Amino acid sequence: MPAKGKPYQLVIVGGGVAGIEIATSLGRKWRGARRRGQSAPEITLVDADFAHVWKPILHTIAAGTRDVAQQNLAFVLQARDAGFAYQPGALTGLDRAAKEIVVAPLMAPDGRTVIPERRIAYDTLVLAIGSEANDFGTPGVKDHCRFIDSRRQAIAFNHEVRTRMLQAVAFEQPLSIAIVGGGATGVELAAELIQLLDISTGLGAKGLAGLMTVTLMEAGPRLLPAFPEDISAATERRLTSIGIKVMTNAKVAAATETGFTLADGSEVTAGLKVWAAGVKAPGLLASLDGLETGRNNQLRIEPNLATTRDPSIFAVGDCASLQPAGASHPLPPTAQVAHQQAHHLVTYLPYWIASGRPPPPFHNKDMGAIVSLSEYDAFASLGRLGLFRGVTFRGRLAQFSHEMLYRGHQQKIFGFWRGGIVWFLDWLNARVRAPVKLD
Structure with missing residues (x-):
């Protein structure tokens, strides 16, 4: 006391x-x-x-x-x-x-x-x-890979990817981005990068589409191992359809200046490398x-x-x-x-x-999980609670559910009315400001 x-x-x-x-x-x-x-x-x-x-x-x-x-x-x-x-x-x-x-x-x-x-x-x-991301002691990861575990790291990565995109267009040189980790972070980042590419092309970077590639690598047999198998399979198909190269059973043995060396001895070339595998x-x-x-x-x-x-x-x-x-x-x-x-x-x-009485035991409620593929798609599982437990769904309802998780958090920290105002301002800004960060 x-x-x-x-x-x-x-x-x-x-x-x-x-x-x-x-x-x-x-x-x-x-x-x-x-x-x-x-x-x-x-x-x-x-x-x-x-x-x-x-x-x-x-x-x-x-x-x-x-x-x-x-x-x-x-x-x-x-x-x-x-x-x-x-x-x-x-x-x-x-x-x-x-x-x-x-x-x-x-x-x-x-x-x-x-x-x-x-x-x-x-x-x-x-x-x-x-x-933070867990590199599992993989050689070269700390020296050659980017991480997005914090606000500062995300800002630094955005600055770097925009710089590389400008260089790719100006010098007509390839920009290969490789992401290690097929969990929600890696999957969602890969989709957002394709969204960035599509928007940038629409804003005038016409040659970028033929220069920029995104590769997503997962050490296990499927993406999103924590999700139901049908969501994993559908997510892989959708990512492939928007131009992402998906590699499963691709265990990284080392990161190098020019890319990744896999456990089978093969090489994956990448100018910009992101590590999103594992958590510690x-x-x-x-x-x-x-x-x-x-x-x-x-x-x-x-x-x-x-x-x-x-x-x-x-x-x-x-x-x-x-x-x-x-x-x-x-x-x-x-x-x-x-x-x-x-x-x-x-x-x-x-x-x-x-x-001085200790709190009672905490009981977690499995409310399911949602993964958003930017504007392209979204998938959700309802978890183990309720009448519809185990049900999976996709599309706009899943995207809306994903957005509501964030809005719920905002209301927790801003309060109901201020949270609603913040939501409205986000909606308004999305219609009057550039769809990607340009400055």
Whole structure:
């Protein structure tokens, strides 16, 4: 418990899907309590970036088919509007005995220290620092491949792909793009790149269509291994029909400056290489003051989402590993799971803080999965709940369902009315601004 006279400190590390929803919902709840003259905990959100972007749309920002400026949510503005504090910086350490986290200094581009290293005290800590691509130790990947795990990486990739496209047109040289990973991220990025190509051709880059190629490689026997087989097969057919070369059973042995070497010894030439295969939590978690981690650096957590070795520290989303009773695998690292875990803590953390009673076990609801192939198609599965469990569908209904996931997240962080206004502004901007990022 906090020292006498000091408010309770809830610290959340990571402003992704789960972190921003927890900070926003509880920030508003407790700010209202303080306005009524009641005591309430204080919330601090810590993140290495300055803005939140819903991770499932990073591939559209990377391709430039969605403008990052419209989708950014500055943490400092959200903190003001929702009633929490924001501290910029990356988590670098944890002192469980002192109940403090260590935050890296904030550096200016010229090397000056803007904000020095800090120690932030907590009474309850929520770790929601997400995940990153797993290169599985494959030689050359870190040196030669691009990643799109963060807002900054997506922006950097978009800048690079637009530069390469301009060079391809100006010098009439081929532009080959290869994506490793046939999960949802790789599949959706491949489709968005074809959308970028189609729009760019329509805007005057006439020769680009004959110069730019997109190859999607998957080590397993089919794309989208987490989806039903009929969706995997239909997705491969649709990607092929829009001009993407799909390679399954294509295990990458190494990345090189000129492309990829496969396990069978063959070569795939690529000037621009993207790694979207596998997921792991940041390596820092494996050495975080004795907290238990498992496969892929994920923190092991109890059914109530508390870490196994410290009941005052919770972990949610991609950085946490929870295997439900009777399940053969841990819960997948998806926005759907992160959202449900955030809702669980928003509901029960106030009782934990007020009474000391641990939250009840978390129960995940499999709501199915959706994959969007840009404007070309979409596929969805209804999961294992409800009357129509296991049903799959495609087309505009699936595209609309995919869009509604994002709009639901926006309403969580903006509120019903502001969320509706943001949706309208997105609709309006789509009709008055360029369909791809050009500046």
